[in-house]
Amino acid sequence: MKFFSSWYSQTAFGLPLVLLVFGCGGADNSTVSMRDGGSDGSTDSEVPADSGDPNATGPIGGPLVGEAADDRFGTAVAISADGSRVVIGAKLNDGGGDAGAERGHARVFERDGDGWVQLGQDLDGEADGDRSGSAVAISNDGLRVAIGAPLNDGNGNQSGQVRVFDLDGDTWTQVGEDIDGGRVGDQFGASLALSADGDRIIVGAPLANEVTGRAYVLDLVGGSWTQVGDFITSDHETGFAVAISDDGGRIAVSAPFPQSSDAYPGRVTVYDEDNGDWVTVGSALVGVENSEGFGASLAFSADGETLAIGATTADGGGNNSGTVRVYSLADSPFVQIGDDMDGPVGVQLGTSVSLSADGTRLIAGGSASANSTARLYVLSGDSWDEQTNPEFPVGRETGTSVAISPDGHTIAVASTLAGPASSSNRGEVQLYQLK
Structure with a gap:
C-alpha cells in the first residue's frame, strides 16, 4: 500500500530498540537449543519453571540464543495473551542472504513444558539491508504476527x-499485501502494535515529512490493509513509539526527541477513534525536563x-538514568500513578516498557551502559514496588527490549x-x- 508520492531527502536516524529472536531450532519445530549459565554455550539445559517463590517461578528453560554472531537477537519481542507464544526479531x-546482508528475520516460538519449540518457518526480510524484525507484534491468540522492516526500499x-502473517497449520502465510512506507x-x-484480534495495526514512521514523523492506523478489510482516518503527525519524530488498546479504539503516539x-x-498524545477519525483525548503528556526523551517507549493496559x-x-536517578512514568487516563486531566521509576546512572531505563492487561505489572529495560538491566514492578495501592524475583542479567545490553504477557505471568528480557x-x-x- 502506497500512502504518498512526494519525496524528501533522508536523514540519519537511530532506530528504536526492539526485540529480535534467532531460534536455534529449524523450521520443523524441533526443540530449540537453550544455553545454560556457562559462557561457552557448550551445555544445553532446561531450568525448571517452578522455583517455589510466591512472586516468581523463575526462568522457563535456558535463554534462547541468536543464530549467528552479530545478529543482535532480541532487538524486539512480543508475547501472546497467555504467554504460550513469543515472537522475536x-x-x-542475514535472513538467507550473504554474510552481512542484514535482511533481518523473526521467529515464533511456542512453549513446550519447560522449554520452547519454533513454530513455523523463519520470517526473513525481503532484501539486503531491510533490517526486518526491528519491530514485532503478536495477536492475543498468537496466530498473527506483524514485522517491521524500516530500511526496506519498496517505495x-x-x-x-x-x-503481517497468519499461522496456517505449521506455515506462516502473509495476510494482505506488503504495507509500504x-x-x-x-x-x-520502526515501531508498530496490533489490536488484540490482530485486525488493526498502528505503524510509526518517525522520519516521515523531514523528521517530523507520522503514524498510521490500518484495518484488515476484505484481505487488504486499509488506512483508518488521517495519519497522525506533529514534529520531533512523531511515531517513534506507538501503542494501541485491545479493541483498537484508542492509540498513543510519541514524539520524544528534540530537533x-x-x-x-x-x-505523548492519546487519540480515540470517532467515526473513522482520530480525536485527541485530553491534553498531551509532556516530559518534566528538556531532552529527557519522554516517549521513547509506550505501553497500554488492555x-x-x-x-x-x-x-x-x-x-x-543520576545522569541518563532514565525513568518510567505511568498515567491513569480515566479522567482528564490525566493523573500519574505512583512515583517515577528511576534507573541507575547511565542505564537509560525506559528504553523498553511493557504492561500487563490489567495495568498492575510492569517490566522496563535500560540497555545503555555496562550495568544495563531490566526491572519488574507490581502496583500496590498507589505505589510501584520493585520485585527482586526473578533476578535479571546485568550488562550485554540487557533490557534492549522487554515484554510481559497480557495475563501478567510470562515475561521476556533480551540481552x-x-x-x-x-x-x-x-x-x-x-x-x-511469574506466579
Missing part, C-alpha cells in the same frame, strides 16, 4: 515496510486506561550483546514465568 540476521530508499527515508515500520538545539522534553511511558535520558564467547553479539532472550 533479529534485525541484523524508495529506506521508505520502510510492514508485513510512503516516501524515501520514512523508515515506516537540533530545541528545548524540548518529549510529548482497556487503554493506563499508559506507561519511558523517558530514557531523564536524570532522576542483545550476549551469546557464547566464540560467537559475540548473537543475542539472547530469557523468558520467565
Whole structure:
C-alpha cells in the first residue's frame, strides 16, 4: 500500500530498540537449543519453571540464543495473551542472504513444558539491508504476527515496510499485501502494535515529512490493509513509539526527541477513534525536563486506561538514568500513578516498557551502559514496588527490549550483546514465568 508520492531527502536516524529472536531450532519445530549459565554455550539445559517463590517461578528453560554472531537477537519481542507464544526479531540476521546482508528475520516460538519449540518457518526480510524484525507484534491468540522492516526500499530508499502473517497449520502465510512506507527515508515500520484480534495495526514512521514523523492506523478489510482516518503527525519524530488498546479504539503516539538545539522534553498524545477519525483525548503528556526523551517507549493496559511511558535520558536517578512514568487516563486531566521509576546512572531505563492487561505489572529495560538491566514492578495501592524475583542479567545490553504477557505471568528480557564467547553479539532472550 502506497500512502504518498512526494519525496524528501533522508536523514540519519537511530532506530528504536526492539526485540529480535534467532531460534536455534529449524523450521520443523524441533526443540530449540537453550544455553545454560556457562559462557561457552557448550551445555544445553532446561531450568525448571517452578522455583517455589510466591512472586516468581523463575526462568522457563535456558535463554534462547541468536543464530549467528552479530545478529543482535532480541532487538524486539512480543508475547501472546497467555504467554504460550513469543515472537522475536533479529534485525541484523542475514535472513538467507550473504554474510552481512542484514535482511533481518523473526521467529515464533511456542512453549513446550519447560522449554520452547519454533513454530513455523523463519520470517526473513525481503532484501539486503531491510533490517526486518526491528519491530514485532503478536495477536492475543498468537496466530498473527506483524514485522517491521524500516530500511526496506519498496517505495524508495529506506521508505520502510510492514508485513503481517497468519499461522496456517505449521506455515506462516502473509495476510494482505506488503504495507509500504510512503516516501524515501520514512523508515515506516520502526515501531508498530496490533489490536488484540490482530485486525488493526498502528505503524510509526518517525522520519516521515523531514523528521517530523507520522503514524498510521490500518484495518484488515476484505484481505487488504486499509488506512483508518488521517495519519497522525506533529514534529520531533512523531511515531517513534506507538501503542494501541485491545479493541483498537484508542492509540498513543510519541514524539520524544528534540530537533537540533530545541528545548524540548518529549510529548505523548492519546487519540480515540470517532467515526473513522482520530480525536485527541485530553491534553498531551509532556516530559518534566528538556531532552529527557519522554516517549521513547509506550505501553497500554488492555482497556487503554493506563499508559506507561519511558523517558530514557531523564536524570532522576543520576545522569541518563532514565525513568518510567505511568498515567491513569480515566479522567482528564490525566493523573500519574505512583512515583517515577528511576534507573541507575547511565542505564537509560525506559528504553523498553511493557504492561500487563490489567495495568498492575510492569517490566522496563535500560540497555545503555555496562550495568544495563531490566526491572519488574507490581502496583500496590498507589505505589510501584520493585520485585527482586526473578533476578535479571546485568550488562550485554540487557533490557534492549522487554515484554510481559497480557495475563501478567510470562515475561521476556533480551540481552542483545550476549551469546557464547566464540560467537559475540548473537543475542539472547530469557523468558520467565511469574506466579
